Amino acid sequence: MSTTPAAATLPREHYLNAQYGVRSWLLTTDHKRIALLYLASITLFFFLGGAFAVMIRIHLLTPQGYLVSPETYNKLFTMHGVIMIFFFLIPSIPAVLGNFLIPLMIGAKDLAFPRINLLSWYVYVAGASFTLYAVVMGGVDTGWTFYTPYSSLYSNSAVAPTVIGIFITGFSSILTGLNFIVTIHTMRAPGLSWFRLPLFVWTHYATSIIMVLGTPVVAITVLLAGLERLFHLGFFNPALGGDPILFQHLFWFYSHPAVYIMVLPAMGVVSELVPTFARKPLFGYHFVAAASLAIAVIGFLVWAHHLFVTGMSVYAAMAFSILSYLVAIPSAVKVFNWMGTLYKGSISYQTPMLYALGFIGLFVIGGMTGLFLASLGVDVHVHDTYFVIAHFHYIMVGGAVMGYLGGLHFWWPKISGRMYPEGLAKVSAIILFVGFNLTFFPQFILGYLGMPRRYHSYPPEFQVLNVLSTAGASILGIGYLLPMLYLMWSARYGKAAGRNPWPATGLEWQADSPPITENFEKTPVVTWEPYDFYHRPDLKLAPPPPEFRGLRPAEHAEHD
Amino acid sequence: MHRTGELYGQFQNLDQQRETASLGMWVFLITEVMFFGGLFLTYTINRSLYPVAFAESSRELDVRLGAVNTAVLIVSSLTMALAVWASQTGKRKQLIAFLLATLALGSVFLAIKSVEYADKFHHHLIPGHNFHFPDSNITPVLARQEPNLNAHSQLFFSLYFGMTGLHALHMVVGVGLLLFLLRQALRGRYTPQYHSPVEICGLYWHFVDIVWIYLFPLLYLIDRHR
Amino acid sequence: MPEHIVSKKVYYAICATLLLMTGATYWAATRDLGKFNIVVALAIATFKATLVVLFFMHARYSPRRTQLVIISGIVWLAILLALTLTDYLTRAWLPISG
Numbered sequence: 073m074s075t076t077p078a079a080a081t082l083p084r085e086h087y088l089n090a091q092y093g094v095r096s097w098l099l100t101t102d103h104k105r106i107a108l109l110y111l112a113s114i115t116l117f118f119f120l121g122g123a124f125a126v127m128i129r130i131h132l133l134t135p136q137g138y139l140v141s142p143e144t145y146n147k148l149f150t151m152h153g154v155i156m157i158f159f160f161l162i163p164s165i166p167a168v169l170g171n172f173l174i175p176l177m178i179g180a181k182d183l184a185f186p187r188i189n190l191l192s193w194y195v196y197v198a199g200a201s202f203t204l205y206a207v208v209m210g211g212v213d214t215g216w217t218f219y220t221p222y223s224s225l226y227s228n229s230a231v232a233p234t235v236i237g238i239f240i241t242g243f244s245s246i247l248t249g250l251n252f253i254v255t256i257h258t259m260r261a262p263g264l265s266w267f268r269l270p271l272f273v274w275t276h277y278a279t280s281i282i283m284v285l286g287t288p289v290v291a292i293t294v295l296l297a298g299l300e301r302l303f304h305l306g307f308f309n310p311a312l313g314g315d316p317i318l319f320q321h322l323f324w325f326y327s328h329p330a331v332y333i334m335v336l337p338a339m340g341v342v343s344e345l346v347p348t349f350a351r352k353p354l355f356g357y358h359f360v361a362a363a364s365l366a367i368a369v370i371g372f373l374v375w376a377h378h379l380f381v382t383g384m385s386v387y388a389a390m391a392f393s394i395l396s397y398l399v400a401i402p403s404a405v406k407v408f409n410w411m412g413t414l415y416k417g418s419i420s421y422q423t424p425m426l427y428a429l430g431f432i433g434l435f436v437i438g439g440m441t442g443l444f445l446a447s448l449g450v451d452v453h454v455h456d457t458y459f460v461i462a463h464f465h466y467i468m469v470g471g472a473v474m475g476y477l478g479g480l481h482f483w484w485p486k487i488s489g490r491m492y493p494e495g496l497a498k499v500s501a502i503i504l505f506v507g508f509n510l511t512f513f514p515q516f517i518l519g520y521l522g523m524p525r526r527y528h529s530y531p532p533e534f535q536v537l538n539v540l541s542t543a544g545a546s547i548l549g550i551g552y553l554l555p556m557l558y559l560m561w562s563a564r565y566g567k568a569a570g571r572n573p574w575p576a577t578g579l580e581w582q583a584d585s586p587p588i589t590e591n592f593e594k595t596p597v598v599t600w601e602p603y604d605f606y607h608r609p610d611l612k613l614a615p616p617p618p619e620f621r622g623l624r625p626a627e628h629a630e631h632d
Numbered sequence: 633m634h635r636t637g638e639l640y641g642q643f644q645n646l647d648q649q650r651e652t653a654s655l656g657m658w659v660f661l662i663t664e665v666m667f668f669g670g671l672f673l674t675y676t677i678n679r680s681l682y683p684v685a686f687a688e689s690s691r692e693l694d695v696r697l698g699a700v701n702t703a704v705l706i707v708s709s710l711t712m713a714l715a716v717w718a719s720q721t722g723k724r725k726q727l728i729a730f731l732l733a734t735l736a737l738g739s740v741f742l743a744i745k746s747v748e749y750a751d752k753f754h755h756h757l758i759p760g761h762n763f764h765f766p767d768s769n770i771t772p773v774l775a776r777q778e779p780n781l782n783a784h785s786q787l788f789f790s791l792y793f794g795m796t797g798l799h800a801l802h803m804v805v806g807v808g809l810l811l812f813l814l815r816q817a818l819r820g821r822y823t824p825q826y827h828s829p830v831e832i833c834g835l836y837w838h839f840v841d842i843v844w845i846y847l848f849p850l851l852y853l854i855d856r857h858r
Numbered sequence: 859m860p861e862h863i864v865s866k867k868v869y870y871a872i873c874a875t876l877l878l879m880t881g882a883t884y885w886a887a888t889r890d891l892g893k894f895n896i897v898v899a900l901a902i903a904t905f906k907a908t909l910v911v912l913f914f915m916h917a918r919y920s921p922r923r924t925q926l927v928i929i930s931g932i933v934w935l936a937i938l939l940a941l942t943l944t945d946y947l948t949r950a951w952l953p954i955s956g
Binding site: 379387 | 923930931934937938941942944945946947948949951952
């Protein structure tokens with residue numbers, strides 16, 4: 073309600089002080105507390121995965137390898153990938169922001185299955201423990217993709233505990249997705265029809281479809297690989313009549329849609345940030361909603377583009393190549409709609425907006441380089457080079473992580489009741505952006521020039537670019553460390569934020585900051601369209617420009 | 633905590649609670665479809681690669697026991713559906729009877745499965761170091777058609793044990809669920825207004841039946857026309 | 859949406875049909891139909907599964923969204939099988955390695 077945070081105070085009772093003690097946290101069924109449990113766990117794994125990245129980049133300062141033996145280097149990049157993907161990126165936005173916000177955004181008291189929500193966190197912790205055990209036992213050296221028959225037969229590293237860990241954590245993902253799908257279907261407040269939902273909810277619905285339909289396949293796949301390792305079964309071993317490519321089909325059937333699990337929620341965040349900081353309704357709301365579903369569906373049809381050079385059928389490869397081009401279309405639709413939202417908007421550059429703009433630019437670069445890889449001919453040249461690494465880091469780090477940080481900043485007032493320090497946060501975002509590009513842009517060039525991925529050494533002519541990349545990584549690290557420090561500081565000492573500091577239009581901003589345990593005193597009844605900045609007198613905004621006055625958001629969009 | 637039969641805090645009314653529980657179980661079941669799906673894919677690929685080995689290996693299975701098990705599961709699905717009916721219409725004694733019948737039939741299934749597994753063990757058909765396709769069943773024609781019979785037949789049996797084993801694991805969980813339902817039913821917890829647990833456990837049980845409906849022809853009936 | 863209670867008669871009829879079809883699939887397997895053995899076997903199995911889903915699992919009387927969930931599961935399994943098979947079935951078309 074108040075747009076001047078300085079005048080606000082925290083509510084007397086809220087979800088953080090409703091109960092005290094370790095048991096009240098470890099046995100909670102409050103989706104907001106569970107979100108914070110996840111926040112703590114994934115942050116831990118982010119820094120563990122980051123530690124492996126630091127070692128990789130230091131090792132690659134010299135062509136002959138500076139830091140570790142070749143065998144250890146294999147373990148470094150494997151553990152970096154396994155930890156970052158399964159224990160940080162996949163849970164990140166859904167388990168932290170999704171868990172916290174979805175009931176608030178739909179006017180519900182909690183998710184459909186609160187105890188299953190808590191169970192999903194414990195399952196995550198159990199799986200993570202197995203993987204930590206694997207790290208302590210010396211790590212895995214197969215690459216995060218566990219290609220057979222190396223992983224199922226020849227590798228001497230801790231494959232079994234790692235795949236058990238991934239198997240178990242997969243169920244955490246499945247339970248979260250199941251909870252979201254059912255919640256969004258059955259728990260919406262009165263008046264909240266599908267097309268009044270915020271895009272954040274739409275993208276989490278699409279993400280949950282992927283989690284629910286894809287994760288079981290990787291679960292059975294790693295189970296099969298593990299059983300093959302234990303009992304020498306032969307499905308993936310050519311000597312016994314098996315086919316290693318079958319493993320790759322099964323593995324990528326999930327792992328490609330998994331990248332959409334990682335990026336769709338970030339797109340949902342951006343779809344909340346851009347309208348808020350352009351003070352304009354989202355352009356083409358229906359198209360963006362449809363595009364989210366389209367990404368989820370088409371994303372399941374493209375997996376074999378990871379197998380182009382394996383010896384798979386070239387005719388099937390052509391089909392998958394065309395489908396891979398198709399999946400870029402709904403992503404592009406979203407980008408154009410964000411641009412349409414910015415156009416003639418009243419733009420302010422607060423930290424969340426900086427992250428959103430960073431996302432848009434870096435996601436476009438990452439996405440376009442994906443099209444290079446979808447082309448059969450080009451892929452032969454750049455497959456398994458640093459070009460691929462740069463491509464997916466642009467999307468995963470430049471895209472997903474920036475979306476995560478942008479969302480964390482945007483909703484931090486709601487989560488903690490307090491504002492983070494804006495000046496420091498802006499500086500940090502810029503440091504992150506500079507560091508990121510310095511780290512990964514040289515890798516596009518390296519890959520195109522032929523530097524292979526997963527190699528512990530490289531020809532001397534590549535050294536300059538590698539050094540630049542490592543320098544960028546050190547700057548990037550600062551960009552990650554700073555938010556962790558100042559967000560923790562602000563949780564205690566930040567200025568009280570009030571209900572709606574931005575102001576934004578979502579239902580979550582009508583709850584207290586921080587919200588009470590039941591989220592709302594009374595179940596709200598929704599009568600307004602999403603992102604309707606022009607018809608919300610409670611937001612106390614300046615009136616819109618004359619040409620937009622009196623128009624409903626849909627009509628306004630036609631004017632552009 | 634709250635007593636069974638009451639409204640959970642996050643719901644507005646019992647109808648919403650019931651529909652939510654049902655939708656939740658259905659979403660879980662399609663994750664199970666994809667979970668078994670990976671095994672069905674592996675089966676499909678390997679059978680298309682090694683049709684002879686698969687046909688011969690299938691003949692080593694006891695088709696009568698397989699058929700009996702199929703019938704047992706189908707009837708157990710009937711008794712489970714009748715148990716749900718009893719819970720919907722408030723017929724407590726029939727609910728308990730039908731749950732017991734389903735439990736009994738499920739146990740019969742698992743018992744027959746154990747007999748089959750033990751038999752495989754005795755005939756050295758468990759994949760691993762002791763695996764050996766019975767020489768007495770290898771004709772010269774067969775040896776020419778499929779020189780790698782031992783290796784490829786081991787793939788079949790890995791799938792046999794993998795798929796029926798995973799299925800049996802799900803049956804065991806189902807038996808556990810039935811025991812839970814029985815306990816609650818004996819305590820009179822289920823009424824026409826509140827019987828979601830019976831309904832959703834029923835969905836789970838029927839799903840496990842459907843998996844077996846596919847496993848039976850795919851594993852036991854590949855080549856029975858000789 | 860209020861619950862729909864299926865009559866016991868329907869359940870008995872479905873069960874009888876399922877047992878009959880089990881017999882049919884066994885019988886069909888004893889005949890040599892060449893390539894069609896597998897087609898018949900899968901067709902009968904799918905028919906049985908459909909009956910279980912529609913009547914025992916009440917899908918016929920369930921809300922649209924439940925039916926959508928069921929169809930999605932089937933479609934996704936089909937995607938997994940069909941698209942992977944496009945690789946295996948067309949590998950031999952080109953007599954050199956891809």
